[in-house]
Amino acid sequence: MKLSLMAAKSKQGIIGNGPDIPWRAKGEQLLFKAMTYNQWLLVGRKTFESMGALPNRQYAVVTRSDFTSTDENVFVFSSIEDALAQLDTMTNHVIVADGGELYASLITQVDTLHISIMDIEPDGDIFFPMIPDTFTLVFEQGFESNINYTYQIWQKSQ
Structure with missing residues (x-):
C-alpha cells in the first residue's frame, strides 16, 4: 500500500493552534479537496471532529x-x-491528512509528501515534523492568494 502525506504549514512549521488551522488561504483548500477526492484519508480524531467528513472520501x-x-x-x-x-x-x-501525532509517527513511512507552505507566521501550538533527508523535492509552485503559499511535492529516495 502506498502512503502519501498532505499538510499545510506556516513558514515556521505551525500546522495548528489547538483544533484550528490558524489561516484561511483561498485556493489552498481546493487543492486539498481535489487531491483527496475518492481517496482514503488517515486522520486523528481531533482533526476529524474539526473538519468533519467531506463527501466522496x-x-x-x-x-x-x-x-x-x-x-x-x-x-x-x-x-x-x-x-x-x-x-x-x-x-x-x-x-495521511492531518494530526500532528500522525504526521510525526508516519513521516518516515510515507512515499510522497504534498506540502503547502503558507507565507504567514501565525501563533500555534502544533508543529509539522522535520522532513527527513530521505526525501527529495521534485516539484514546487508558488500561488498568489489572500495568503501566498508554495505547494511542494517531495518523493522518498529509493
Whole structure:
C-alpha cells in the first residue's frame, strides 16, 4: 500500500493552534479537496471532529478515546498500526491528512509528501515534523492568494 502525506504549514512549521488551522488561504483548500477526492484519508480524531467528513472520501480515524461513527465511510481504529494493517486489505493508497501525532509517527513511512507552505507566521501550538533527508523535492509552485503559499511535492529516495 502506498502512503502519501498532505499538510499545510506556516513558514515556521505551525500546522495548528489547538483544533484550528490558524489561516484561511483561498485556493489552498481546493487543492486539498481535489487531491483527496475518492481517496482514503488517515486522520486523528481531533482533526476529524474539526473538519468533519467531506463527501466522496473514506476515513480511517485513529483515536485513544471512545469515539464512534455511524457513517459508513468512517472507520475508527485504536492505533496507527491497526489502521494501517486493516487499510492494507482495503485499498492500495492512503493519504495521511492531518494530526500532528500522525504526521510525526508516519513521516518516515510515507512515499510522497504534498506540502503547502503558507507565507504567514501565525501563533500555534502544533508543529509539522522535520522532513527527513530521505526525501527529495521534485516539484514546487508558488500561488498568489489572500495568503501566498508554495505547494511542494517531495518523493522518498529509493
